[in-house]
Amino acid sequence: MCTALAVGKKRKPNRIMLAKDDRKGIETTELQVESFDAEAVNSKQNRVLYEARKKIHPKRATGWFRGLKWWIMAVTLGIYYLTPWLRWDRGPGAPDQAVLVDLANRRFYFFFIEIWPHEFFFVAGLLVMAGIGLFLVTSTLGRAWCGYTCPQTVWVDLYLVVERYFEGDRNARIKLDAAPWGMSKFAKRFFKHVVWLLIGFATGGAWIFYFADAPTLFAEFFTGQAAIVAYATVAVLTATTYVFGGFMREQVCTYMCPWPRIQAAMLDEHSLTVTYNDWRGEPRDRHAKRMRAAGENIGDCVDCNACVAVCPMGIDIRDGQQMECITCALCIDACDGVMSKLGLEKGLIAYATLEEYEANVQLASNVAPARSETDPAFDPSRIRGKDGRLITEVRATSWRSLVRPRTLLYLLIYGLIGMALLWSLAVRDTLKVNVLPDRNPVFTVLSNGAVRNGYEIKILNMTGRDRSFLLTTTGLPGATLKLSGSQSLEGRSLKIDVPADKLLANRIFVRVPKDRIARQETGFNFNILTIGEDDKVVAAARFEAPQDYGK
């Protein structure tokens, strides 16, 4: 049995003034505000054991937040689709793609940064930052990730644009759904799905370009020469984009995604959430003007359902804070438009913290000392002055709610990790050496009594040019070096060439004559100097000899 946590407080709308019969058949109120026949999909009467998805037809919203969301959509989708095509010259032999995850060669390129596998801690650091960033954003702006930047939200928005283009806005779509199949309906549906599939295809297609040279792979992909995994990836991502963006939509957020539940646990009374300010909205009535004229004490909400009609999650924000709400703020835009038409202050639905909301509730509640939990009775006259405007005691959300010890601490940690990563990126080496001593055998006694130890020395040339290195030892008198398996001469030093951007593993034999061995175990250093450059690494190692040596 599926369950959902009861999150926040769901408050029953106050409908004292509303006669049941008045609700149906009214298209507009006398105030020229359009009214919608919309109902929350999760309302009480819609509950059954196994529930089919109720199709949601979000109406197009206009307003400040909708504008912001268009911009965010353009920027995030632009970044996603175009990034693989950016070029960045790294010289000959290196890929010229600005952002590339080169799994085959184990490199990650990001503009001027090149990450080797052993530097994966940068990625770990970024993930830690993402985690802290989630704390920071959630504690200040609530579920801003869900509402503005989550790929699910952005792609559903994009799919809705397509749907609206072919089928029209909310009412037209509802009519089309109910209409019998015909040429016109078929054509509309057909082209909608074709464009949806093309978007899905482009989404999957863009993904694979991050893992290979984009222009090359593009040509290979359409001539059937790309790897089977490329086609499989595109197929899977096309399918998920099409299904999640076109059909599943809010189901993904409500039932599949763990994020809403995690984020719900991180909200506190200072977090911004999209809030219906029932302390000024209730009692709501469709005939507010007439009622007000009749001397009734009526709230600002005209029950036009505009907030429900635009909601991509299909909920009614006036039911209170709910898990389904992704805080996309489109209901704020919708309600602000209505309030403007009515000549009332914007913000009947607004971003507010629970703390401010509770203070305003106290202000508007006429039940002393505190409102009743289930059925608060609000008195709109308590929050409006003689001029009809909201009194100054009403608290509004300001930037001050963002600046709190908790958010500052998150910001500090976030910043410190970021600075630490940048610092380590700035000072990181272009030469790295690993020395692995042979374990079996630990040492070899030669016929003249000399002792030989073997080491695997890995030299990482993390620059774009071929370099030569001089390998010497200090702290091991009489030692001679030799490359294994080669006919190279044995000597006090070895010259090792490492190609650009490569790791070279060499087996090195170190030999010390019997009379120069002072102890069973001698600590010494390998020095690796770059010939012609001031780049040097000293690596500690041990030289092992038989027990009876040096006695």
Added chain:
Amino acid sequence: MSEKEIDESSGIETTGHEWDGIKELNNPLPRWWLWTFYASILFSLGYIIYYPAIPLLEASTMGISGSTNRGELAVEMQAVESARQVTVQKLDATELEDISADAQLGRFAMAGGASLFKVHCSQCHGSGAAGSAGYPNLNDDDWLWGGDLAAIYTTIKHGVRNDVDEDTRDSLMPSFGADELLDPDEISNIVEYVLQLSGREFDAERVADGRALFADNCSSCHGADGKGIREFGAPNIADSIALYGAERAQLKTQIYRPKHGVMPSWNGRLTDAGIKQLAIYVHGLGGGEKAKAE
């Protein structure tokens, strides 16, 4: 749960579970979720029919695909084998000394040799080829039968004191004590001389006699200077390495009744390319010698 509890604010039945005052609502399951569940069951049925799945007493149901992990492994091994064929043929065609000149072929030989060594040789010579008493250390520069590529190749191919292979390396040291060729005191004197030769502590009084006895009894095989003669597999006894130990008692035992190591002949058990790979690996362990100019 005897009594249904209805949540007041949402009007939904609760599950009756409660944590710190938070109760769980019994919301309806999305129907698509239910379909996903049924689809998973259908998939598992298909899986059971297609793949080996149900364990029986002796084996299991085979499924209509007939595919097993063992079968898949065989196919993959076959693919690896055939992918290697080109390089193996190249190994066959290339002279032993020339293999390492081709960097790619040299790496292939080293890697293949290392893997063959672990399977066929490490039982006696140890996984690091360091040997043990009676089993030569292949890392050092002391070779009984020669340390250049050709000599190592021959030793691996035909073995040592092998009773099947006619071309095997063969030699025998007399049992000087057991067959009463020398008396124990004489053997002790030779031991002191051998200790002197190899740079160890020795009894100066016995050395002169030992030197004379060595010249008469031992030098024909081990050489006048004790540095051994590889044609006979006679070890260099003037160096720091002693196969059966360099303690007095160990040397004495070895002269009184010598032990003789044997090694299998790998001719026919390994391919010629495999023996070449092993020779290159052993040669590359650090003690390999250059071929002597003829």
